[in-house]
Amino acid sequence: MENLKLIKPKHLIGVAVGALFSAIAIKSFVQPANLVPAGVGGVSIILIEEFKIASGITIPYGFMFLGINIILLLFVYKKLGKKFLALSFLHVFLTSFFVEALPQFHITQDPILMAVFGGVLNGIGSSFALRMSGSAGGTDFIAIYFSMVKNKPMWDRIMYFNVALLVYYGWRFQWEFALYSILYQVVSTKVIETYHNRYKLSSLRIITGHPEDVSNAVFQVTRHGITKLDGIGVFKHQYKAMLYMVVNEFELKSIVDSIKAADPKAFIEISSVERIEGNYRQKPLE
Template sequence: MLFSGSVLAAAGLEFFLVPNHIIDGGIVGLSIMASYLTNAPLSWFVVALNLPFLYLGYKKIGKSFALSTIFSIISLSYWLSVFHPLAEVTHDLFLAAVFGGIIVGIGVGLIIRYGGSLDGTEIVAILIDRRSGFSVGEIVMLFNLFILGGSGFLLGWDKAMYSLVTYFIAFKMIDITIQGVDESKGVLIVSDQHQEIAAALMDQLGRGVTVFNGEGGFSGETKKILYSVITRLEISQLKIIVNEIDDSAFVTIQDVYDVVGGMVKKKASH
Protein backbone atom coordinates (compact mmCIF):
# COMPACT_ATOMS: atom_id res chain seq x y z
CA MET A 1 0.00 0.00 0.00
CA LEU A 2 2.90 2.39 0.71
CA PHE A 3 4.31 1.57 -2.74
CA SER A 4 0.93 2.02 -4.46
CA GLY A 5 0.39 5.32 -2.66
CA SER A 6 3.76 6.67 -3.76
CA VAL A 7 3.09 5.68 -7.40
CA LEU A 8 -0.28 7.48 -7.36
CA ALA A 9 1.16 10.59 -5.68
CA ALA A 10 4.00 10.75 -8.22
CA ALA A 11 1.56 10.33 -11.13
CA GLY A 12 -0.68 13.12 -9.85
CA LEU A 13 2.29 15.44 -9.44
CA GLU A 14 4.11 14.79 -12.72
CA PHE A 15 1.09 14.32 -15.02
CA PHE A 16 -1.05 17.17 -13.68
CA LEU A 17 0.46 19.56 -11.15
CA VAL A 18 4.16 20.09 -11.90
CA PRO A 19 3.83 20.75 -15.67
CA ASN A 20 1.15 23.37 -14.97
CA HIS A 21 3.11 25.01 -12.12
CA ILE A 22 0.46 24.07 -9.56
CA ILE A 23 1.80 23.04 -6.18
CA ASP A 24 0.64 20.82 -3.38
CA GLY A 25 1.12 21.76 0.27
CA GLY A 26 3.91 20.83 2.65
CA ILE A 27 7.42 19.71 1.76
CA VAL A 28 6.28 18.53 -1.68
CA GLY A 29 5.03 22.05 -2.40
CA LEU A 30 8.35 23.55 -1.28
CA SER A 31 10.15 20.98 -3.44
CA ILE A 32 8.12 21.96 -6.51
CA MET A 33 9.01 25.64 -5.99
CA ALA A 34 12.69 24.80 -5.42
CA SER A 35 12.73 22.70 -8.59
CA TYR A 36 11.09 25.56 -10.51
CA LEU A 37 13.75 28.04 -9.31
CA THR A 38 16.77 25.82 -9.93
CA ASN A 39 15.63 23.53 -12.77
CA ALA A 40 16.97 20.63 -10.67
CA PRO A 41 14.89 17.42 -10.56
CA LEU A 42 11.94 17.50 -8.19
CA SER A 43 12.88 14.07 -6.83
CA TRP A 44 16.13 15.47 -5.37
CA PHE A 45 14.36 18.10 -3.31
CA VAL A 46 11.67 15.69 -2.08
CA VAL A 47 14.36 13.58 -0.45
CA ALA A 48 16.71 16.39 0.65
CA LEU A 49 14.07 18.60 2.29
CA ASN A 50 12.52 15.68 4.15
CA LEU A 51 15.78 14.36 5.66
CA PRO A 52 15.81 16.59 8.80
CA PHE A 53 12.19 15.72 9.52
CA LEU A 54 12.85 12.01 9.05
CA TYR A 55 15.49 12.21 11.77
CA LEU A 56 12.99 13.96 14.06
CA GLY A 57 10.36 11.33 13.27
CA TYR A 58 12.77 8.52 14.09
CA LYS A 59 13.80 10.10 17.40
CA LYS A 60 10.43 11.38 18.61
CA ILE A 61 7.72 9.20 17.04
CA GLY A 62 9.20 5.77 16.42
CA LYS A 63 11.26 3.47 14.25
CA SER A 64 8.33 1.87 12.43
CA PHE A 65 6.91 5.25 11.39
CA ALA A 66 10.34 6.47 10.28
CA LEU A 67 11.04 3.36 8.18
CA SER A 68 7.62 3.50 6.52
CA THR A 69 8.15 7.19 5.77
CA ILE A 70 11.66 6.63 4.37
CA PHE A 71 10.35 3.88 2.09
CA SER A 72 7.45 6.07 0.90
CA ILE A 73 9.65 9.09 0.18
CA ILE A 74 12.32 7.08 -1.68
CA SER A 75 9.61 5.34 -3.70
CA LEU A 76 7.96 8.69 -4.49
CA SER A 77 11.29 10.14 -5.55
CA TYR A 78 11.95 7.19 -7.85
CA TRP A 79 8.56 7.37 -9.57
CA LEU A 80 8.81 11.15 -9.94
CA SER A 81 11.99 10.61 -11.98
CA VAL A 82 10.31 7.85 -14.01
CA PHE A 83 7.19 9.88 -14.82
CA HIS A 84 8.97 13.22 -15.41
CA PRO A 85 9.93 12.63 -19.09
CA LEU A 86 6.36 11.62 -19.97
CA ALA A 87 3.86 14.10 -21.39
CA GLU A 88 1.40 15.97 -19.18
CA VAL A 89 -2.22 14.86 -19.42
CA THR A 90 -3.89 18.29 -19.75
CA HIS A 91 -3.02 21.96 -20.20
CA ASP A 92 -6.30 23.05 -18.60
CA LEU A 93 -5.38 24.50 -15.20
CA PHE A 94 -8.73 23.71 -13.59
CA LEU A 95 -8.71 20.08 -14.73
CA ALA A 96 -5.09 19.74 -13.66
CA ALA A 97 -5.89 21.17 -10.20
CA VAL A 98 -8.92 18.92 -9.70
CA PHE A 99 -7.57 15.61 -11.01
CA GLY A 100 -4.09 16.23 -9.66
CA GLY A 101 -5.61 16.87 -6.22
CA ILE A 102 -7.73 13.72 -6.40
CA ILE A 103 -4.87 11.42 -7.42
CA VAL A 104 -2.30 12.93 -5.04
CA GLY A 105 -4.86 12.86 -2.21
CA ILE A 106 -5.61 9.16 -2.70
CA GLY A 107 -1.89 8.36 -2.86
CA VAL A 108 -1.03 10.32 0.28
CA GLY A 109 -4.09 8.90 2.05
CA LEU A 110 -2.93 5.33 1.37
CA ILE A 111 0.51 6.11 2.76
CA ILE A 112 -0.89 7.72 5.93
CA ARG A 113 -3.43 4.92 6.40
CA TYR A 114 -0.68 2.31 6.36
CA GLY A 115 1.68 4.06 8.76
CA GLY A 116 3.88 6.36 6.67
CA SER A 117 4.06 9.99 5.60
CA LEU A 118 5.30 12.03 2.64
CA ASP A 119 5.43 15.36 4.40
CA GLY A 120 7.90 16.48 7.05
CA THR A 121 5.54 19.25 8.16
CA GLU A 122 3.19 16.57 9.51
CA ILE A 123 6.00 15.30 11.75
CA VAL A 124 6.65 18.80 13.07
CA ALA A 125 2.91 19.29 13.57
CA ILE A 126 2.67 16.09 15.65
CA LEU A 127 5.54 17.28 17.87
CA ILE A 128 4.11 20.81 18.23
CA ASP A 129 0.66 19.36 18.98
CA ARG A 130 2.09 17.65 22.06
CA ARG A 131 3.24 21.01 23.44
CA SER A 132 0.47 23.36 22.33
CA GLY A 133 -3.29 23.76 22.23
CA PHE A 134 -3.44 23.45 18.44
CA SER A 135 -4.42 20.28 16.59
CA VAL A 136 -2.16 18.60 14.02
CA GLY A 137 -4.58 19.64 11.25
CA GLU A 138 -4.53 23.29 12.33
CA ILE A 139 -0.73 23.35 12.44
CA VAL A 140 -0.39 21.72 9.00
CA MET A 141 -2.97 24.17 7.62
CA LEU A 142 -0.92 27.12 8.96
CA PHE A 143 2.26 25.78 7.34
CA ASN A 144 0.48 25.30 4.05
CA LEU A 145 -1.05 28.78 4.02
CA PHE A 146 2.48 30.22 4.17
CA ILE A 147 3.67 27.83 1.44
CA LEU A 148 0.72 28.55 -0.86
CA GLY A 149 1.11 32.28 -0.20
CA GLY A 150 4.78 32.05 -1.21
CA SER A 151 3.78 30.30 -4.44
CA GLY A 152 1.73 33.37 -5.37
CA PHE A 153 4.86 35.56 -5.43
CA LEU A 154 6.86 32.93 -7.30
CA LEU A 155 4.40 31.38 -9.76
CA GLY A 156 1.66 34.02 -9.96
CA TRP A 157 -1.53 34.46 -7.97
CA ASP A 158 -3.70 32.57 -10.45
CA LYS A 159 -1.48 29.50 -9.98
CA ALA A 160 -1.60 30.02 -6.20
CA MET A 161 -5.40 29.99 -6.28
CA TYR A 162 -5.44 26.83 -8.37
CA SER A 163 -2.95 25.38 -5.88
CA LEU A 164 -5.39 26.17 -3.07
CA VAL A 165 -8.11 24.28 -4.97
CA THR A 166 -5.73 21.33 -5.33
CA TYR A 167 -4.85 21.44 -1.64
CA PHE A 168 -8.47 21.30 -0.44
CA ILE A 169 -9.38 18.52 -2.90
CA ALA A 170 -6.32 16.51 -1.85
CA PHE A 171 -7.14 17.15 1.83
CA LYS A 172 -10.66 15.75 1.35
CA MET A 173 -9.44 12.75 -0.65
CA ILE A 174 -6.92 11.96 2.10
CA ASP A 175 -9.80 11.90 4.60
CA ILE A 176 -11.91 9.66 2.36
CA THR A 177 -9.01 7.27 1.75
CA ILE A 178 -8.13 7.03 5.45
CA GLN A 179 -11.71 6.73 6.72
CA GLY A 180 -13.26 4.97 3.73
CA VAL A 181 -16.18 6.07 1.57
CA ASP A 182 -18.57 4.19 3.84
CA GLU A 183 -18.02 6.51 6.80
CA SER A 184 -19.06 5.25 10.22
CA LYS A 185 -21.27 7.28 12.55
CA GLY A 186 -21.72 6.86 16.30
CA VAL A 187 -25.35 7.34 17.42
CA LEU A 188 -26.61 8.10 20.95
CA ILE A 189 -30.36 7.76 21.54
CA VAL A 190 -32.22 8.69 24.72
CA SER A 191 -35.79 7.39 24.80
CA ASP A 192 -38.36 5.85 27.14
CA GLN A 193 -39.01 3.30 24.38
CA HIS A 194 -35.39 2.15 24.37
CA GLN A 195 -36.21 -1.57 24.17
CA GLU A 196 -38.38 -1.18 21.06
CA ILE A 197 -35.81 1.08 19.36
CA ALA A 198 -32.91 -1.27 20.18
CA ALA A 199 -34.85 -4.24 18.81
CA ALA A 200 -35.74 -2.33 15.62
CA LEU A 201 -32.12 -1.26 15.02
CA MET A 202 -30.87 -4.83 15.43
CA ASP A 203 -33.66 -6.28 13.30
CA GLN A 204 -33.95 -3.70 10.50
CA LEU A 205 -30.36 -2.40 10.28
CA GLY A 206 -28.59 -5.46 11.63
CA ARG A 207 -26.50 -3.30 13.98
CA GLY A 208 -25.41 -4.06 17.52
CA VAL A 209 -26.71 -1.79 20.27
CA THR A 210 -25.19 -1.05 23.68
CA VAL A 211 -27.40 0.19 26.52
CA PHE A 212 -26.05 2.65 29.12
CA ASN A 213 -27.65 3.77 32.36
CA GLY A 214 -28.07 7.53 32.57
CA GLU A 215 -29.74 10.17 34.70
CA GLY A 216 -31.48 13.39 33.73
CA GLY A 217 -29.44 16.35 34.91
CA PHE A 218 -32.53 18.45 35.68
CA SER A 219 -35.18 15.87 36.52
CA GLY A 220 -32.92 13.28 38.17
CA GLU A 221 -34.91 10.55 36.43
CA THR A 222 -33.16 7.33 35.41
CA LYS A 223 -32.76 7.05 31.63
CA LYS A 224 -31.57 4.36 29.26
CA ILE A 225 -29.11 5.52 26.59
CA LEU A 226 -28.60 3.50 23.41
CA TYR A 227 -25.32 3.56 21.50
CA SER A 228 -24.77 2.10 18.05
CA VAL A 229 -22.39 2.47 15.10
CA ILE A 230 -23.93 2.77 11.65
CA THR A 231 -22.82 3.91 8.20
CA ARG A 232 -23.46 7.33 6.72
CA LEU A 233 -25.96 5.81 4.27
CA GLU A 234 -28.07 4.42 7.12
CA ILE A 235 -28.61 7.74 8.94
CA SER A 236 -31.93 8.57 7.26
CA GLN A 237 -33.26 5.05 7.84
CA LEU A 238 -32.26 5.23 11.52
CA LYS A 239 -34.10 8.54 11.93
CA ILE A 240 -37.24 7.04 10.40
CA ILE A 241 -37.05 4.01 12.72
CA VAL A 242 -36.60 6.14 15.84
CA ASN A 243 -39.26 8.67 14.84
CA GLU A 244 -41.86 5.96 14.19
CA ILE A 245 -41.32 4.50 17.67
CA ASP A 246 -40.72 7.70 19.69
CA ASP A 247 -40.92 11.06 17.94
CA SER A 248 -39.71 12.80 21.13
CA ALA A 249 -36.48 10.73 21.39
CA PHE A 250 -33.22 12.65 21.76
CA VAL A 251 -30.67 11.60 19.08
CA THR A 252 -27.10 12.73 18.50
CA ILE A 253 -24.85 11.58 15.64
CA GLN A 254 -21.05 11.90 15.63
CA ASP A 255 -18.27 10.98 13.21
CA VAL A 256 -16.39 7.78 14.04
CA TYR A 257 -12.91 7.64 12.53
CA ASP A 258 -12.03 4.04 13.28
CA VAL A 259 -13.85 0.92 14.49
CA VAL A 260 -12.16 -2.19 15.85
CA GLY A 261 -14.06 -5.29 17.00
CA GLY A 262 -17.67 -5.42 18.11
CA MET A 263 -20.76 -6.09 16.04
CA VAL A 264 -20.17 -3.48 13.34
CA LYS A 265 -20.82 -5.59 10.28
CA LYS A 266 -24.42 -6.28 9.40
CA LYS A 267 -25.79 -9.54 10.67
CA ALA A 268 -26.93 -11.97 8.05
CA SER A 269 -30.62 -11.75 7.26
CA HIS A 270 -32.82 -14.40 8.89
Protein backbone atom coordinates in the same frame (compact mmCIF):
# COMPACT_ATOMS: atom_id res chain seq x y z
CA MET B 1 12.41 -2.82 16.60
CA GLU B 2 9.35 -4.83 17.59
CA ASN B 3 7.04 -2.45 15.74
CA LEU B 4 8.91 -3.05 12.48
CA LYS B 5 7.90 -6.71 12.70
CA LEU B 6 4.28 -5.57 12.38
CA ILE B 7 4.93 -4.44 8.81
CA LYS B 8 3.31 -6.93 6.45
CA PRO B 9 3.55 -7.35 2.65
CA LYS B 10 0.16 -5.62 2.25
CA HIS B 11 1.59 -2.52 3.95
CA LEU B 12 4.56 -2.41 1.58
CA ILE B 13 2.39 -2.94 -1.49
CA GLY B 14 -0.15 -0.33 -0.37
CA VAL B 15 2.55 2.27 0.30
CA ALA B 16 4.18 1.55 -3.07
CA VAL B 17 0.88 1.97 -4.91
CA GLY B 18 0.23 5.19 -3.01
CA ALA B 19 3.69 6.52 -3.88
CA LEU B 20 3.03 5.76 -7.55
CA PHE B 21 -0.21 7.79 -7.48
CA SER B 22 1.55 10.68 -5.71
CA ALA B 23 4.42 10.63 -8.21
CA ILE B 24 2.06 10.66 -11.21
CA ALA B 25 0.25 13.64 -9.67
CA ILE B 26 3.55 15.53 -9.42
CA LYS B 27 5.05 14.44 -12.72
CA SER B 28 2.07 14.78 -15.04
CA PHE B 29 -0.08 17.43 -13.36
CA VAL B 30 1.80 19.57 -10.84
CA GLN B 31 4.98 20.18 -12.82
CA PRO B 32 3.40 20.79 -16.26
CA ALA B 33 0.80 23.16 -14.77
CA ASN B 34 3.30 24.95 -12.47
CA LEU B 35 1.21 24.12 -9.41
CA VAL B 36 2.30 24.32 -5.77
CA PRO B 37 1.41 21.29 -3.62
CA ALA B 38 0.88 21.63 0.11
CA GLY B 39 3.70 21.13 2.58
CA VAL B 40 7.14 19.88 1.63
CA GLY B 41 6.13 19.35 -1.99
CA GLY B 42 5.42 23.07 -2.30
CA VAL B 43 8.58 24.03 -0.41
CA SER B 44 10.61 21.80 -2.74
CA ILE B 45 9.20 23.46 -5.86
CA ILE B 46 9.81 26.98 -4.52
CA LEU B 47 13.38 26.18 -3.46
CA ILE B 48 14.08 24.62 -6.86
CA GLU B 49 12.81 27.75 -8.63
CA GLU B 50 14.77 30.09 -6.36
CA PHE B 51 17.97 28.08 -6.76
CA LYS B 52 17.53 28.05 -10.54
CA ILE B 53 17.16 31.84 -10.58
CA ALA B 54 20.18 32.32 -8.34
CA SER B 55 22.58 29.84 -9.94
CA GLY B 56 21.03 28.66 -13.21
CA ILE B 57 21.12 25.07 -11.93
CA THR B 58 17.94 22.99 -11.72
CA ILE B 59 17.87 20.56 -8.80
CA PRO B 60 15.74 17.46 -9.49
CA TYR B 61 12.47 17.52 -7.57
CA GLY B 62 12.97 14.01 -6.21
CA PHE B 63 16.28 14.88 -4.56
CA MET B 64 14.97 18.09 -3.01
CA PHE B 65 11.78 16.43 -1.76
CA LEU B 66 13.69 13.49 -0.27
CA GLY B 67 16.31 15.72 1.36
CA ILE B 68 13.80 17.93 3.19
CA ASN B 69 11.88 14.88 4.40
CA ILE B 70 15.06 13.33 5.80
CA ILE B 71 15.68 16.49 7.84
CA LEU B 72 12.13 16.37 9.24
CA LEU B 73 12.46 12.65 9.93
CA LEU B 74 15.57 13.26 12.04
CA PHE B 75 13.53 15.73 14.11
CA VAL B 76 10.74 13.30 15.02
CA TYR B 77 12.16 9.78 14.76
CA LYS B 78 12.73 9.33 18.51
CA LYS B 79 9.15 10.16 19.44
CA LEU B 80 6.91 8.54 16.81
CA GLY B 81 6.26 4.86 16.16
CA LYS B 82 8.91 3.03 14.17
CA LYS B 83 6.37 1.27 11.96
CA PHE B 84 4.72 4.59 11.12
CA LEU B 85 8.04 6.25 10.36
CA ALA B 86 9.35 3.35 8.28
CA LEU B 87 6.24 3.22 6.10
CA SER B 88 6.13 7.01 5.81
CA PHE B 89 9.75 7.20 4.71
CA LEU B 90 9.20 4.35 2.25
CA HIS B 91 6.34 6.37 0.71
CA VAL B 92 8.57 9.47 0.51
CA PHE B 93 11.49 7.54 -0.99
CA LEU B 94 9.38 5.75 -3.60
CA THR B 95 7.57 8.98 -4.51
CA SER B 96 10.94 10.68 -5.08
CA PHE B 97 12.16 7.72 -7.12
CA PHE B 98 9.03 7.47 -9.26
CA VAL B 99 9.03 11.21 -9.99
CA GLU B 100 12.52 10.94 -11.45
CA ALA B 101 12.00 7.58 -13.16
CA LEU B 102 8.57 7.96 -14.74
CA PRO B 103 8.12 9.62 -18.13
CA GLN B 104 5.99 12.76 -18.20
CA PHE B 105 2.73 12.48 -20.11
CA HIS B 106 -0.07 14.99 -20.66
CA ILE B 107 -3.74 14.05 -20.58
CA THR B 108 -4.95 17.65 -20.88
CA GLN B 109 -3.58 21.17 -21.14
CA ASP B 110 -6.47 22.74 -19.20
CA PRO B 111 -5.00 24.07 -15.91
CA ILE B 112 -8.28 23.62 -14.03
CA LEU B 113 -8.59 19.97 -15.05
CA MET B 114 -4.92 19.43 -14.22
CA ALA B 115 -5.42 20.94 -10.78
CA VAL B 116 -8.54 18.84 -10.09
CA PHE B 117 -7.27 15.48 -11.35
CA GLY B 118 -3.79 16.06 -9.96
CA GLY B 119 -5.37 16.75 -6.56
CA VAL B 120 -7.45 13.58 -6.82
CA LEU B 121 -4.42 11.44 -7.62
CA ASN B 122 -2.34 12.99 -4.85
CA GLY B 123 -5.19 12.53 -2.38
CA ILE B 124 -5.49 8.87 -3.34
CA GLY B 125 -1.74 8.40 -2.98
CA SER B 126 -1.67 9.97 0.48
CA SER B 127 -4.76 7.99 1.52
CA PHE B 128 -3.04 4.73 0.59
CA ALA B 129 -0.10 5.63 2.82
CA LEU B 130 -2.37 6.62 5.70
CA ARG B 131 -4.50 3.48 5.36
CA MET B 132 -1.35 1.38 5.58
CA SER B 133 -0.46 3.04 8.93
CA GLY B 134 2.05 5.42 7.39
CA SER B 135 1.80 8.93 5.95
CA ALA B 136 2.93 11.03 3.00
CA GLY B 137 5.73 12.47 5.16
CA GLY B 138 6.60 16.15 5.11
CA THR B 139 4.48 18.36 7.32
CA ASP B 140 2.53 15.25 8.40
CA PHE B 141 5.57 14.41 10.55
CA ILE B 142 5.40 17.77 12.31
CA ALA B 143 1.61 17.84 12.70
CA ILE B 144 1.40 14.30 14.08
CA TYR B 145 4.43 14.87 16.31
CA PHE B 146 2.79 17.80 18.08
CA SER B 147 -0.67 16.19 18.08
CA MET B 148 0.46 12.87 19.53
CA VAL B 149 3.56 13.73 21.60
CA LYS B 150 3.06 17.32 22.72
CA ASN B 151 -0.76 17.11 22.79
CA LYS B 152 -0.95 20.32 20.75
CA PRO B 153 -3.03 20.30 17.57
CA MET B 154 -1.02 21.64 14.64
CA TRP B 155 -3.30 21.06 11.66
CA ASP B 156 -4.56 24.66 11.66
CA ARG B 157 -0.98 25.96 11.66
CA ILE B 158 -0.10 23.64 8.81
CA MET B 159 -3.01 25.18 6.91
CA TYR B 160 -1.64 28.68 7.60
CA PHE B 161 1.77 27.50 6.42
CA ASN B 162 0.27 26.26 3.15
CA VAL B 163 -1.54 29.58 2.66
CA ALA B 164 1.78 31.37 3.17
CA LEU B 165 3.37 29.13 0.54
CA LEU B 166 0.70 30.07 -1.99
CA VAL B 167 0.97 33.79 -1.21
CA TYR B 168 4.74 33.70 -1.54
CA TYR B 169 4.59 31.76 -4.81
CA GLY B 170 2.00 34.14 -6.23
CA TRP B 171 4.00 37.22 -5.19
CA ARG B 172 7.36 35.82 -6.33
CA PHE B 173 6.30 34.14 -9.56
CA GLN B 174 2.70 34.27 -10.84
CA TRP B 175 -0.63 34.66 -9.04
CA GLU B 176 -2.50 32.62 -11.63
CA PHE B 177 -0.52 29.48 -10.80
CA ALA B 178 -0.99 30.10 -7.08
CA LEU B 179 -4.77 30.33 -7.52
CA TYR B 180 -4.91 27.09 -9.51
CA SER B 181 -2.82 25.52 -6.74
CA ILE B 182 -5.54 26.36 -4.21
CA LEU B 183 -7.90 24.15 -6.20
CA TYR B 184 -5.30 21.37 -6.29
CA GLN B 185 -4.77 21.52 -2.52
CA VAL B 186 -8.49 21.66 -1.71
CA VAL B 187 -9.29 18.64 -3.89
CA SER B 188 -6.36 16.66 -2.48
CA THR B 189 -7.36 17.47 1.11
CA LYS B 190 -10.99 16.54 0.48
CA VAL B 191 -10.02 13.13 -0.90
CA ILE B 192 -7.80 12.47 2.12
CA GLU B 193 -10.54 13.54 4.55
CA THR B 194 -12.99 11.19 2.84
CA TYR B 195 -10.82 8.08 3.01
CA HIS B 196 -8.71 8.66 6.12
CA ASN B 197 -10.59 7.92 9.34
CA ARG B 198 -7.92 7.87 12.03
CA TYR B 199 -9.01 11.17 13.57
CA LYS B 200 -12.76 10.79 12.98
CA LEU B 201 -14.72 9.97 16.12
CA SER B 202 -17.84 7.86 16.65
CA SER B 203 -19.99 7.19 19.71
CA LEU B 204 -21.48 3.79 20.53
CA ARG B 205 -24.56 3.08 22.61
CA ILE B 206 -24.80 -0.63 23.36
CA ILE B 207 -27.93 -2.15 24.93
CA THR B 208 -27.11 -5.53 26.44
CA GLY B 209 -28.12 -7.88 29.19
CA HIS B 210 -24.48 -8.88 29.71
CA PRO B 211 -22.62 -5.62 30.31
CA GLU B 212 -19.62 -7.17 32.08
CA ASP B 213 -18.99 -9.71 29.34
CA VAL B 214 -19.34 -7.07 26.63
CA SER B 215 -17.09 -4.58 28.47
CA ASN B 216 -14.37 -7.19 29.00
CA ALA B 217 -14.53 -8.16 25.33
CA VAL B 218 -14.22 -4.52 24.22
CA PHE B 219 -11.24 -3.95 26.53
CA GLN B 220 -9.44 -6.74 24.69
CA VAL B 221 -9.31 -4.59 21.53
CA THR B 222 -9.25 -1.00 22.83
CA ARG B 223 -8.51 1.01 25.98
CA HIS B 224 -11.23 3.64 25.68
CA GLY B 225 -13.43 4.13 28.74
CA ILE B 226 -16.99 2.83 28.98
CA THR B 227 -19.87 4.32 30.97
CA LYS B 228 -22.60 1.92 32.15
CA LEU B 229 -26.21 2.93 32.83
CA ASP B 230 -28.60 0.34 34.31
CA GLY B 231 -32.17 0.08 33.07
CA ILE B 232 -35.17 -2.13 32.31
CA GLY B 233 -36.37 -3.20 28.89
CA VAL B 234 -39.97 -1.90 28.76
CA PHE B 235 -41.35 -4.60 26.45
CA LYS B 236 -40.19 -7.69 28.39
CA HIS B 237 -39.42 -5.97 31.71
CA GLN B 238 -35.96 -7.53 31.76
CA TYR B 239 -32.71 -6.02 33.06
CA LYS B 240 -30.70 -4.15 30.44
CA ALA B 241 -27.64 -1.95 30.61
CA MET B 242 -26.57 0.77 28.22
CA LEU B 243 -22.84 1.06 27.62
CA TYR B 244 -21.63 4.35 26.16
CA MET B 245 -18.21 5.04 24.67
CA VAL B 246 -16.43 7.24 22.12
CA VAL B 247 -13.87 5.67 19.78
CA ASN B 248 -11.90 6.45 16.64
CA GLU B 249 -13.71 5.42 13.49
CA PHE B 250 -10.95 3.09 12.36
CA GLU B 251 -11.48 1.02 15.53
CA LEU B 252 -15.20 0.46 14.94
CA LYS B 253 -15.07 -2.87 13.14
CA SER B 254 -12.92 -4.62 15.75
CA ILE B 255 -15.02 -3.20 18.60
CA VAL B 256 -18.35 -4.16 17.02
CA ASP B 257 -17.03 -7.64 16.27
CA SER B 258 -15.97 -8.07 19.90
CA ILE B 259 -19.40 -6.93 21.13
CA LYS B 260 -21.22 -9.38 18.87
CA ALA B 261 -18.93 -12.20 19.97
CA ALA B 262 -19.73 -11.50 23.65
CA ASP B 263 -23.46 -10.89 23.12
CA PRO B 264 -24.93 -11.72 19.69
CA LYS B 265 -28.24 -10.11 20.74
CA ALA B 266 -26.70 -6.77 21.74
CA PHE B 267 -28.26 -3.67 20.17
CA ILE B 268 -25.61 -1.22 18.92
CA GLU B 269 -26.23 2.37 17.86
CA ILE B 270 -23.34 4.23 16.19
CA SER B 271 -23.21 8.00 15.64
CA SER B 272 -20.62 10.44 14.33
CA VAL B 273 -19.05 12.78 16.88
CA GLU B 274 -18.34 16.33 15.80
CA ARG B 275 -16.17 17.33 18.75
CA ILE B 276 -15.18 16.25 22.24
CA GLU B 277 -13.78 18.07 25.27
CA GLY B 278 -12.02 16.43 28.18
CA ASN B 279 -9.76 13.44 28.63
CA TYR B 280 -9.65 11.16 25.60
CA ARG B 281 -6.98 8.61 24.84
CA GLN B 282 -5.74 8.63 21.25
CA LYS B 283 -4.33 5.26 20.20
CA PRO B 284 -0.59 5.79 19.73
CA LEU B 285 1.05 5.25 16.37
CA GLU B 286 2.97 1.97 16.22
